[in-house]
Amino acid sequence: MKILIADDDPQIVRALRITLTARGYDVITAADGRAALNAAIEHHPDVVVLDLGMPGLSGIEVIEGLRGWSTVPILVVSGRSESWDKVEALDAGADDYVTKPFAADELLARIRALGRRTPAATDEPTIAFGDVVVDLSARLVTKAGVAVRLTPTEWRLLEVLLRNHDRLVSRETLLTEVWGPQYTTDTGYLRLYLAQLRKKLEPEPSKPRYLLTEAGMGYRFTSDGA
Template sequence: MKVLIADDDAQMLRAVRITLAARGYDVITAADGKAALDAAIASHPDLVVLDLGMPGLTGIEVIEALRGWTQVPILVVSGRSESWDKVEALDAGADDYVTKPFSADELLARIRALTRRSPAASDEPIVTFGDVTVDLAAHLVTRGGSAVRLTPTEWRLLEVLLRNHDRLVTRETLLTEVWGPQYTTDTGYLRLYVAQLRKKLEAEPSAPRHILTEAGMGYRFSSAAVT
């Protein structure tokens, strides 16, 4: 199993690397947030262990960037013990949180618990369809080489569809993930934003070939042109 460890504390980074390597893990290390994100894109780890207070990009920013294109388990290890720090990290997309100092046994147990979950499908940070390229890690969309501006809601909707490539995503799931559980009956919002995405990304918005409607159920994204 490949584990990415990101921490600007060199002593902590070395200790965790030695602990995991001794248990047979393939360990990749990064000393700041940008290096962590670059390493994740290049190596596709099975688990990410990261600190919150890193230079370059903070741990929260790294989590948010990762969640733009991957569901890899993320374990935060931080000296911040306040409840709001934990809530912020978990809300950003972290799966678990361990407060420093911690024992090697606790860290290993948390890692085992996370890796018992079903592994995510292979994740690619760049998705292309038609003349559109979406960089999920950088939150950039281009069409025919020109930048396309998406609103935060449009981006979140596109992100959920791309993450579920070729799978039906129900209306209820999209409404919950994009707007929240209190909006599961507001299908008008969904139709409006799907129409806006199609105008920006489809060659023929009235006859979409990539952002597809599953009548009575929801939507499906396909990178292959559907005729």
């Protein structure tokens, strides 16, 4: 498995290179954000291990740049331990977050877990509604033939609704599926992200035809265009 390590701390890079190489990984390194993006384009790693505080482009900018064209698993390894740093990185598209200093065994376990993630099955459906086409396998959305950029959170929310075509999905279920069980009362998240999805996908966001609200209960996706 090919691992890209993007960190401007040479001691950490050296330690990770030695540890990962000894376990049979093919290691590529980058010391700044722009070099990280270039290395990802050139080498197509299986996992990216990324620091947030890099020169050139920040770690968040690197994540956003990668997510513009790749679904490669991204593990953030950062000295920033505040919850909002983690939320920002995960919302930008990171898959996991480890705070420095870290135990080598834990980092290796997280890399193995990310490496086991496989692309969606090729027989995943393509769902069309209005002039929108959603390819669940490729994780691509187009509207009138033009690619639509969704954040990872928007994508997860849309995917849950699409997989429950014409079925009511309760607010609690959506909050649990997308944000986790600790957020089951935070309905403001749903209103915010549904509004963003409607702006991107609905012909008239203020009069949604496909991403419907069931008052007091939850949300429903229909392809019929009510």
